[in-house]
Amino acid sequence: MSALTWTTVVPLASLAAWLWLLLGQGFFWRTDVRLPPGSERAPADGVWPSVAVVVPARDEAGVLPVSLPSLLGQDYPGRLEVLLVDDGSTDGTGTLARQLAEQVPDGPQLTVLAPGDPEPGWTGKLWAVRHGIERARSGRAEPDFLLLTDADIAHAPGTVRHLVCAALAADLDLVSQMARLRVTTGWERMIVPAFVYFFAMLFPFRWVNRPTGRTAAAAGGCALLRTGAVVRAELPESIKDAVIDDVTLGRAVKRSGGRIWLGLADGISSVRPYTGLRPLWRMVARSAYAQLRNNPLLLVGTVLGLALVFLVPPVWSAAGSPAGGAAWLVMTLTYVPMLRYYRQPLWLAPLLPVTATLYLAMTVDSAVRHHRGEGAAWKGRTYS
Known part of the structure; x- marks a missing residue:
């Protein structure tokens, strides 16, 4: 036997x-889950919602020269601002960000924040996100959308426009795209595609995107949120200690009644190198x-x-x-x-x-x- x-x-x-x-x-x-239909159409009334981009950054001077100009060069027709939250960097991340913004005088306004060390119970990234969201919402006009993106993510010029159009067309509270990670070295070829493959196995995108489904997730590198959804889900306070913050973010939005969408990206990529195992x-x-x-x-x-x-x-x-x-x-x-x-x-x-x-x-x-x-x-x- x-x-x-x-x-x-x-x-x-x-x-x-x-x-x-x-x-x-x-x-x-399958890898055909991309932005939903409508991501190319302008708003029906011609009025583009306002967007605030929040970028938590800790010791990211090595990647900012590639990633930050891609945000400052967005062709978004509406009001757009970028808030980079310097999370205790020791490599001059904040200073470099200001210098890069000076090279794009016609780009959106860049604000660099330095909130200090996180309070007990907070992860550093979510502490930075908290201050970025708080600053974005404290202005004269609260933004309609908040785009959370990592400091190593480079965006094609139409990224913000396509994300907003997709959210409006499908009435979504969270639109998240998994950035295409860098695959250059031998170890990256061996590990990176499998990383995304295993992630999709755990959180099948089609299940995540079902309004009535229980599966929920998001990709931390690129997540567009309606500000109203942030308020309803009490973000980021409700997930302040999450180590896997992106999956927890998707769960929080869906649990609070929000409609979420997750898929692969074409024009969003990580520029962070992984030079070895x-x-x-x-x-x-x-x-x-x-x-x-x-x-x-x-x-x-x-x-x-x-x-x-x-x-x-x-x-x-x-x-x-x-x-x-x-x-x-x-x-x-x-x-x-x-x-x-x-x-x-x-x-x-x-x-x-x-x-x-x-x-x-x-x-x-x-x-x-x-x-x-x-x-x-x-x-x-x-x-x-």
Whole structure:
């Protein structure tokens, strides 16, 4: 019975899991979820809503020369302002931002804020977002929309216009696009497309975008919010301690009755370089265990699940199991669209089990760090 289980039941279980993922998990593997219809049409009344862009930035002098001018060069017809919140930077981020703004005299107004260290119970990023939103809403006219974007994100000139049009056309409270991450080095090719693939597997975009669905998420690099939705969801105070702030943001807006949308981006990209495995490892490990609610039982279940879904197929295929080979084939085919989206060679698709093994190790390392008291570390700060 034991031999039968190992040679037959296990690969069949893996194949069944992949058939379910292929057809029953919101078609997560498809990459055609882009801005909804209407993102090219101007408002029917010709009046463009006002937008305030909030950019939390901590030691981002290395990427600002590329990312910030893309915001200052937006072709948005309505009132637009940019608030960069310098979150305790030591590399001259705030000064550099002002210098870059001087080079775009016809661009939107740039305001640089320095709120100081976060109060207890706040993550640094959300503390910065809080002050940016507070400043944006304290002006003479409260903005209609707030765009939250990371300091490493470069935007095509029409980004704000398209986001606003999409929100108006579909009556959305949150429009979020997952920025195209940089894929240049060998490790980036191995890790980055899989990162987005796994994210979509956990939060299928089609499920997120169902008004009555329970699944909710957002992409922190680019999230356009109606100001009214921010007030109803009590943002960011209601999520002030969230390590995975983007997913928590989407949940808060949807829970408060808001309509949300999440998809892939074409003209929004991250310019942050990951020159080796170590920074990519840190990017994943800092929040992987938090995604599992810091629960050891969920960790064990995740490790076993990853092994069944990603490791069993190639191992049993090598042992001559037809079910294992079929499962590996389905896995490979579901990864192809993401590789195409990132313009990567398709021979990487059969190597997804290798990448999954790395992610499994990162998740275990994240748990070990948490139980050592190191928590989620990012740029000199550690959150328990």
